Amino acid sequence: MPILFKGNGKFDFDIVGEKQYQDCLDLIAGPKEPDGVNHEGVAILSYENDNKFDANAVAVFMLSKNNQPYPVGYLPKAEAAKFRSAFLQTGLGDDIKLCRALVVGGWSNREDKEWLGSDFVLDEGAYGVRLDLVFPLQSQILT
16 A cells, blocks of 8 residues: 655755656656746656665655656655665565655746857756654654
């Protein structure tokens, strides 16, 4: 059964590695806007036991507009170990782990093109992801 972790509503838990998933984030929250985006969704937290860089890796996925899951990053290394330990203490088993997520950034001046001589200057910001996740973990089982 899916487990939804309750947060504090502040979305102040930053993940890492989003830079390599910008195309996926564009499918989830795009297109980029002049003032950026604030796209709220649900994150799927998945153990990545075969990760060669972190034995405790926790990958973060989000659903696109067509409900396909896409990778968007990872919990930071120290927090991934803390998350795994805290989750074991809940005794909830290996169910699907969810929390609320917010895609931020993603601004672009494509509409306000700026020309400097013969060069076009495009100013864009990358997407980032913040989770509504706090410790100690508080959860509810979704039915």
